[in-house]
Amino acid sequence: MHSEARPPLALTLGAVLGLLFLHLPILLIFLYAFTTEDRSYQFPPPDLTTKWFGVAWNRADIWPPLYLSLRVAAISSGLALVLGTLCAAAMARARFFGRDTISLLVVLPIALPGIITGMSLRSAFAIADIPFSTWTIVLGHATFCVVIVYNNAVARFRRLGASMLEASADLGANSFQTFRHVILPNLGSALLAGGMLAFALSFDEVIVTTFTAGQQSTLPIWMLNELVRPRQRPVTNVVAIVVFSATFLPILAAYYLTRSGEETAGGGK
Amino acid sequence: MTAAVEFHNVSRHFGTVRAVDRVDLAIDEGSFFAMLGPSGSGKTTCLRLISGFEKPTTGSIRIFGEDMGDVPPNRRHVNTVFQDYALFPHMNVRDNVAYGLMVKGVERRTRHERAEELLSLVKLDGFGERKPAQLSGGQRQRVALARALVNEPRVLLLDEPLGALDLKLREAMQDELKALQRRLGITFVFVTHDQGEALSMADRVAVFNDGRIAQVGTPSDVYDRPATRFVADFVGSSNVLPPDLTRSFGGPRLWASLRPESIRFTGASDPKAKGRVTALRYxxxxxxxxLETGGQEIAVLVPAGAPVPDIGEVSGLTWDPAALHLMEDA
Amino acid sequence: MDSAHPSRGVADRLTGVFWSRPKLLTALLIAPPLLWLGVVYVGSLAALLLQSFYSIDEFSGVVVPEFTLKTYAELLRPSNFDVIVRTVTMAAAVTLASVAVAFPIAFFAARYARGRWKALFYLGVMLPLWSSYLVKVYAWKLILAKEGIVTWAAEGIGAGNVLGAVLAIPVIGGNSLSTSYIGTFLVFVYVWLPYMILPMQAALERVPGSLLEASADLGAGGWRTFRSVILPLALPGIIAGSIFTFSLTLGDYIIPQIIGSSRFFIGQAVYSLQGTAGNIPLAAAFAVVPIVIMLIYLAVARKMGAFDAL
Known part of the structure; x- marks a missing residue:
């Protein structure tokens, strides 16, 4: 641990092995999508085939969960965008009583294990006699997505500074013009990044969802059922690749959108 | 003639802090007015009270005779050059300058033409397409100036406008701002903590201390005839004499100021005072x-060419009786 | 001459109102998110607490909405209490292992990685953090399966009997890695590792390099510098990370369900009690356990000064 620029060999080795540990397992998902063996996880695969992509495409039980997941993710990230931005705007405006309580309240749904959020909602639905629907799923997802948008927006608001908004008012803009011409363009990329991360988070969520979905099936719930009771295992891999891409690509995009700022998207998950 | 800006017994409190404390002030139309004071003295808050970013806790502010109690910043005929310039990073220079016209609904061609005129006024012809990030500090400052002038304000507020510039640029900008103000004939109110800047640019100066105005006057008023100890201390480099020393110097038992350049060495047998030389600075x-006299240090400015005493020497001192300027103890 | 522009309509009038009552605008902005979180989230938490004080009628299976501590008392029954002990033990083991694996990565990224490498490390941690949880768990199902890559590799290098010996260890062993506690443990560490790396790296980045040099200059060896300088300075990050790894392990039920023995963790107990068993009060009481454990954990961490440097 001396000041030389070259790290000790053991440290480099530990860091590289650690990163490989984080990344290599995912590759197997891709490999197993091409195996000809569909009754076990035999390694190495006896032979390779691309037929499972076609099989997956024609499996009627995959499409409704996919649609439901897309719908829930779209509505939830939309709601989270509105709520998270409003919250960040209020917090950026003033130091007011209860600020710390509110920031705790925003973080809590993601800081506490999903099972607590899920079981809480389940208890509330039971007490209030609310039947399961798309909206019960959305209720949970939007709640834990707010913090993602909030974290992205609040960092950008901080960078925007008060004087920019004052300058706009000073030059004759009313509050709405300031929002449209100054706040929105400067917040845009942060909101887009936050929205995409929220989408990814919602699309992939399974723990809270199992408590709020009832008999409905989102794509992750479909996958979970396949994991517990497998049939045509490579098809599950094909779906896993789809789910992986649907979360991976927004994250990468969000990273590039906010890279220039000191606060990079994603630190808050 | 009504004043451009009037403060009537204005206070602004932040919690228990009195940032501005019972200020009365009148700024003449067409003048170049400086608000001078150390940080935390209330000068910037006064500027923000004029622009409307702060509201008085008590008292009232009038602009050209009209009470501003119900007028938000966007409707005031006042514009501001911000200390950090506050240029919009997502717009190019031309759109920054034209912003005030855009929100008024002026059509694109007209506002672009007007923006180019103003860029030319601040000597930035051809910079319209650039983004603020591509400009130097001095250029950004000019853009901020052009942007604030686009709405033809009747009062232009400048918050430490030269603070972020290096010394050479700052001196050049001082002359330019002064010339611009004469040419446009509008009222400039600027805030600074630099006494040299205030004295060289302003027609009138208000010296702030602890949320109150210690003195308002022409630069020579505050420099030559400081009203209080604080003003004498803060503006320039005068000798501030405690009451006992003033008395031993032949005055009444009051605080006084005596400028270093007003004191001369004398070989006369009965000088007004005697002091031992402790340091020399060329x-x-x-x-x-x-020099050290009566337990107090005082400074004497000897013009180039005149004889200078040696360190440790005891010299006689004299001055014109009118140079001893009496002040309030505040 | 005028000294103010005329008001041009509703937008201008509202701007004037917001200006003269700045708190009104703040209140309008905060109201929707506050209402949402207050009603949906806090309301649900309250419902959870409420349910946990109800009980279930043992004969009819119907929830009796009357205040009782009976349900909490049931948690202390050996079969239920075992679940809690098992989960907390696992959470502690996972946290310790995460610290050990995360440290080299965090230290390397904070002290040695520059420019391109820094970005690569950042993405290298961020992508696994965000990528699909279920896909990650699934990947390990493939790895740890009896006929999977680990068995294949172990036999390939002639270490099949070593694997067999490991699996033969009582309690933590099992029929295959994917049905043993070892497997559960590995997957937990894998899935929560990024949550440990990021705060740890942030804490290490705040340690000035000169401090390490000073320690080395004073003659402290690598291990001593590590123990008496780096570790204390990294501690706030470790604690922050451990809050994540600990709490996430406490509340997870997917991983032990897919990879592990058939014995329950808290999360599985909650899930099955609210679902097939229909005993919502006991499920709620079980869900309160991680909250209480985390509150104790946070209180201890705060007492140790873990938040001072955050």
């Missing part, structure tokens, strides 16, 4: 001699 245009 300034080019003269030498600043520090």
């Amino acid at each position: 300034l080019g245009s003269g030498t600043r001699v520090a």
